[in-house]
Amino acid sequence: MTQPDNSENFVPRGAIAFFAFLIALGLIIWFGIYFLMLERI
Amino acid sequence: MIDVFERRIILVSILVMGLFILAIFYAMGARKADVTECLPYDKTYETARVEQLDKTTYQIFYVARMWNFEPSVAYIPVGSEVDLFVTSNDVVHGFNVYNKNVNLMAVPGGVTKTTVRFDQPGVYKVVCHEYCGTGHQNMQAEIIVNYPKKQ
Structure with missing residues (x-):
């Protein structure tokens, strides 16, 4: 029995979620340091 | 596509x-x-001193050497804007003011400058954060920011 071919409808949800997580983490770290340095001017 | x-x-x-x-x-x-500036070198920067330009504007000329900063203590009234000029007499040193956005290099034959405002009273430690020899960990100075009437 062969598996149905779903490659046409494939959505990389895991990769999208991981990418969104990395972007959010980068923003939090970057702006965390950014506002800390602004406070110290 | x-x-x-x-x-x-x-x-x-x-x-x-x-x-x-x-x-x-x-x-x-x-x-x-403020963005750190590198100024043209001049022998006058080798004389450590604190200068008052007006009521709330000061200039501190720091000279770093193994293993201290001169002036080791500077008194500044609260609310002052201070121009920091840093140079070195021997090797490359670091210049970091605790809790302030100041991170400079003290380079022999070079002058780095930044401006910082002290709105909160307190003792601000200046430390060398570039390894410069066996006494590096003891290399520090103080900027004492207090109320004008107490100075």
Whole structure:
């Protein structure tokens, strides 16, 4: 029995979620340091 | 033809990079975050001193050497804006003011300058944060920010 071919409808949800997580983490770290340095001017 | 997911990721990346760049311009423009300057060297910078330009504007000329900063203590009234000029007599030293956005290099034959505002009273430690020899860990100075009447 062969598996149905779903490659046409494939959505990389895991990769999208991981990418969104990395972007959010980068923003939090970057702006965390950014506002800390602004406070110290 | 670019894949639709690829196109979205590129778009998000461009937006985030744009946000970072705008944040930098905001800090430099609206918040007046000072950018460190390298000034042309002059022998007069080798004389450590504190100069008062007006009531709330000071200049401190620091000379770093193994293993101290001169002046080792500087008294500044609260609310002062201070120009810091840093040079070195021997090797490369670091110049970091605790709890302030000051991170300079003291380079022999070079002068680095930044401006910082002291709105809160307290003792601000200056430390060398560039390894400069066996006494490096003891190399520090103080900027004492107190109320004008107590000075």
